[in-house]
Amino acid sequence: MADALEGKRELVRRHPTNELARFSLGKALFDRGEHHEAAEHLRVALERKPDWMVVQILLGKCAWATGDRAGARAAIERARDLAVAQHHEGPLMELEAMLAEMEGAE
Numbered sequence: 434m435a436d437a438l439e440g441k442r443e444l445v446r447r448h449p450t451n452e453l454a455r456f457s458l459g460k461a462l463f464d465r466g467e468h469h470e471a472a473e474h475l476r477v478a479l480e481r482k483p484d485w486m487v488v489q490i491l492l493g494k495c496a497w498a499t500g501d502r503a504g505a506r507a508a509i510e511r512a513r514d515l516a517v518a519q520h521h522e523g524p525l526m527e528l529e530a531m532l533a534e535m536e537g538a539e
Contacts, residue, residue, distance in 0.1 A: 437461070445474070452481035456488055468495040486515040486524060497535070506535055 441458040448454050459474035472495040478488045493508030509531050516525040 438465070450477075450481065452478040452485070455481070456485070459488070460491065463491055463495060466498075468498040471495050472499070484515055484519070486512055486519060486521060489515055490524065490528070493531070502535070502538075506532070509535070 438458075438461050441454070441461050444454045445451075445458050455474045455478040459471045459478060462468075462471035462474065472492055475488050475492045475495065479485060479492065482488070489508055489512040493505050493512055496502075496504035496508055509528055513525065513528040513532065515521075516528055
């Protein structure tokens with residue numbers, strides 16, 4: 434697992450503006466619970482491709498995991514807007530549920 438993560442880090446070092454490399458590293462870090470570092474890479478991916486809904490969702494989950502409630506809500510609301518615009522019904526339902534859960538936790 435560590436070797437796979439290091440391979441993703443190396444890919445980002447070689448191609449720092451590649452949004453897919455950034456997403457791949459961000460997702461791997463998210464899966465390991467390294468939410469702060471994951472968010473850094475996910476933000477770069479979103480700068481390159483702002484309509485990438487999956488990245489927006491993960492960024493919201495990172496914010497929630499690190500205690501940034503306002504950032505999480507903003508990211509998930511943005512993801513919901515993307516889901517509506519892109520006609521993604523499954524993710525839209527998940528995002529609505531997440532927002533309801535966030536509301537209940539506040």
